Amino acid sequence: MPQGFESTETEVYFRMEMQTAFRKRAGTKQNQAARNLMELRRGEQGVLDRIDLPEDDARRLMELGFLPGHTVIPAHSAPGGDPRVFRVDGTEIALRRETARKLILRLE
Amino acid sequence: MSDCHGCSVATATLPPPPITATKQRLVAIIGPPNSGKSTLFNRLTGLRQKVANFPGVTVEHRMGRAKLDSGREVFVVDLPGVYSLNPRTEDERVTHDVLLGEMKGLPQPEAILLILDSTNLSRHLVLAAPVLSLGLPTLVILNMADDLARRGGGANVQELSEQLGAPVALVSAAKGEGLEKVFQFLDGATAIAHRKAPLMELPVIQDIPKCRAWAAKVGHQSKYRAPAPPVWTRRLDALFLHPVGGPAVFVLLVIAVFQTIFSAGKPLQDLLQPAIDASGKWVGSWIGNQSLHSLVVDGIWSGVGNVIGFLPQILLLSLFIGILEDSGYLARAALISDRTMARFGLQGKSFIPLLSAYACAVPAIMATRTIENKRDRIATILIAPFMTCSARLPVYTLVIAAFIPRRPLLGSFLGMQAAAMLGLYVLGFLAALATARLLKSTILRSSRSSFMLEMPPYRWPTVTSLGLRLLDRSKVFLGRAGTVILAVAIVIWGLTFLPPSHGDIGGSYAGRIGHAIEPAIHPLGFNWKIGIGLITSLAARETIVSTLGTIYGVEGEGGEHSPTLQQALHQDLSPGGAFALLVFFAFAMQCMSTVAVVRRETGGWKWPAAQFAYMTGLAYMCAFLANRLLASWG
Structure with missing residues (x-):
């Protein structure tokens, strides 16, 4: 059980990292992350x-x-x-x- | 830039030359929303004008006369609040057309009073560029001088006047300070016709960033000091826009308003009604002729008098709406309600017209002009008459008082009668929302439009502005009582009195008409007397009260005693019929003024005809269901 927990947590972290990375990359195209x-x-x-x-x-x-x-x-x-x-x-x-x-x- | 400012300033102080002609002289008041145009207009003319501390409530231009020290008079026109002169919305088009002399029936103004909020000068000065470039003699009025000083700001009138090349006056329209400069200007400027204003170095008017930069430069060079933020507005918003407290205050306010109207309005009405009855008897005692006596006392006095008795409640409602509008709370209410309104395809800006519709649908429909999206605007126009207008109050009050016991429901806070009244208000509101949803998902479908609303600082409503508002409502209401309702009362009396039938109303013309339509309204639980009332109420809702007053008054004369209208109705109508009658009045479009204004605002008969058919059809169906529901219950 605890192991299972850990694995989901890493997964979540991983996905979040992916998202930020994606955002950063998308941002660099139009002069870095422009916020609204x-x-x-x-x-x-x-x-x-x-x-x-x-x-x-x-x-x-x-x-x-x-x-x-x-x-x-x-x-x-x-x-x-x-x-x-x-x-x-x-x-x-x-x-x-x-x-x-x-x-x-x-x-x- | 300031080459010619001298001559322009001199305009304001020139002694008035002899009057050459007595032709109409027109001065226009223009300014951004919330700059205090209407307050200034009231100060100058003393005439009525709706004032609201809310962007864009003044939609129609209003005229008034200002009396000058020299004894002359000038006409003053109050234009809708605008941020620019680009004719994009209807408000801007009206302002644009009047200023350029393109408005039908209005000559081009000879001078302009440009009123700006001095606490927000740099932004408001943006409007000065297009207005000054029109070349008309213009007085720039910096309003809210008291606010500016209290919050530690300051403006140098002399410097600003030199920068703009136009005379400048620092005033507080709400307090009446500094107005003598405005009157001086009117005396001077209006005496000099066709005078060209000095040429100025103005920015490209279409380019907003450049206009704003110009305004900032003018403000800076004239040593304008912006005031500190409004502390009290921020404190109040912390409460009124609190995620939990805000909506709670909103709901409590609405309930408190209705409870007050019902609990304070009724005693006031009870004070007024005997006076009306007594005056009728007194007048009647002077009339010898029996038919004439009957016409005056039973026809006119009881007909019109029954309706006038509702004046206190209508005025109380107008007073509350006035306080909410003038204080600035209404903009917050629009903000809080926007998401709910969006769910039904509308927006927060529809909330203001809909709330005004609680007083009367006619000004409400005119107030929809501030909604920029055409489809949102039509939808708001179509649902506004569902809101419980003050003309329904007399009917509701009468039927509720006759059928619902006066008992507390929630302690002393909410009585059963007030709860029933609140229920009817909610019923109309729900019908409006459901209709909006229906319209916006079918024939008036549109993408979610943008919603931009300025939150004005909170201000104390002034007694003058509230007083003028109440005076106006009384005039409209009594005006109707004196024209439409009086005419209907006389016709109804004639129909009930003729042919002479010795107190048997069933044999009169009215009785015959009522009997003729009885089969159609019988399923709703109405008898032929209510039928007559329904027919007359097509002109204006409250007429049914005077009609029933006349019918039962005439009938009462035949019997041994004349029962009060409430008792008569209680004996003559089943509970199911009474419920159906309330529901019918909640939904039906019985108001010729509303039909007329919808035709004017939508530019044709298509919308008002569809609206009339829809509302009256819905009213019939729901009244039928209401009657059945209560009849099957017991």
Whole structure:
């Protein structure tokens, strides 16, 4: 039994390593692992690099303050974590998860 | 850049030249959502205007008159809040069209009041670029000056004015501070017609990053100091947006509102009703002619009076919605509800129109203009009339009071009558959600649209704004009581009184109509008297109360005593019929104003016709089931 346990654990570890490795490799293709807004944890902050959305949505987001070069800080969220409020350019804007994923952060 | 600023600033202080013509002079108020446009509009005009501390509630442009010190008057138009002048959403199109003089029936404004939130100036200044480049005389108003000072920020009006080449005023519209500058500007600018504004070095207006960079430069060069973050807003959000506490507060608030309306509204109504009855008797005592006496007392007074008695409850509901909107809590409510709404194919922005629909579907349907996705917008329009509007309150209150005992259910917090009322609100809400789900998975299918919502800082609602809101609701309600309901009351009285049948209402025209449709409504547990009420309520829901008042009033005259409407209804209707009546009113689309506004907002008869057929069909079916259910129970 204990052996069986061990083997599963290694398996899990292995798979996780695979995933990180894969992510890293995928990241290097487009200038290393570029994170999006959803990956920001509370207490962290990031600088916006680009918006991967159709022009209409991107313009609206830019009007609200999500401009390249601006600092974004995650704040409260609705129950379940979606939508989430972000502090940007002196105000707080709520975005749905799928929108926030398309806002890509600059590499530190 | 500042070559010409002098002449522009001078506009504000020039003595008004003699008035050459008395033609209509128009000034437009424009600003981003939440900059306090409506509050300023109220201050300038004193007229009513819906104010809400929520992005994008003001959808229609509103007109008012501002009286100036010189004794002249200017027309002021309050435009929808916009972040830019690109006509993409309907709000932006309205603003764009008015400013360029392309709005039908409105002349081009002679001057612009550009109102910006001074606590968020660098971002709000972005709108200044396209507005100033229009070349109209413009006063840049930095609002929320009190907030800015309290949070340690500051703006140099003189410097900013030089940077922008336009006069700048620092005001607090909510407190009424600094407004004299605005009035001075109106006096000067409106007297100088067709004046070209100075040319300025403005960025490419279509390029937002460049506009923002320009705004930052202007803010920096004019020594603008941004304020500290709003401490209290963050503290309150820690509670209101808490993963567990947030939804709990949300649900408690909703329950508390309904309980208050029912427990505080009823005594107020009981105070008002005897006064209405007594005044009717007093008026009646002056009329000698028997037919005329009957028309005035039984027709008009009891018909219209029965409906006016519900004013206190309607005002209480409007007051609560007003407080939630003006305080900024509604944006949080939209955030909390977004995921639930998304499950039914809608979004958090639909929540605000749907909540306004609790007061009245007409403004709610107009408020859907802020929803950018066309399909989401139509879906919200189609389900809004399911929300329990204030016109249903009189009917619900009457039937509940007549059939449900006044006993506590959950201690003193929730009584049985209030629980029944809450149940009807939930019923309408569920019908709305189910219909939304149906629409969004069939004819209005769309991919999940983006949801972007600004969370405004919390603010104390002002007494003025709440007062204006209540005044407006009373005007609308009493206006309807004085027109539609009065007309219906007179017609109903005529139908019940003619031909003269000595108190036997069954022989009158109304009786004959009621009898004619009785076979169709009998399966729902309704008799011919309710049938007359249903027909008249097609114009407006609350009319059924006045109709029944007239019918039972007329009938009561024939008997030895005139029972109150509640008692009469209790004797005349089975419990199953009463339940069916409530269900019917929860679902049916009995409101001509709503049909008209849906036609206008969707641009044709297709949607309102389908909506009317669907809602009324559903109402009939569900009322039938409700009646059967209760009849089979006992």
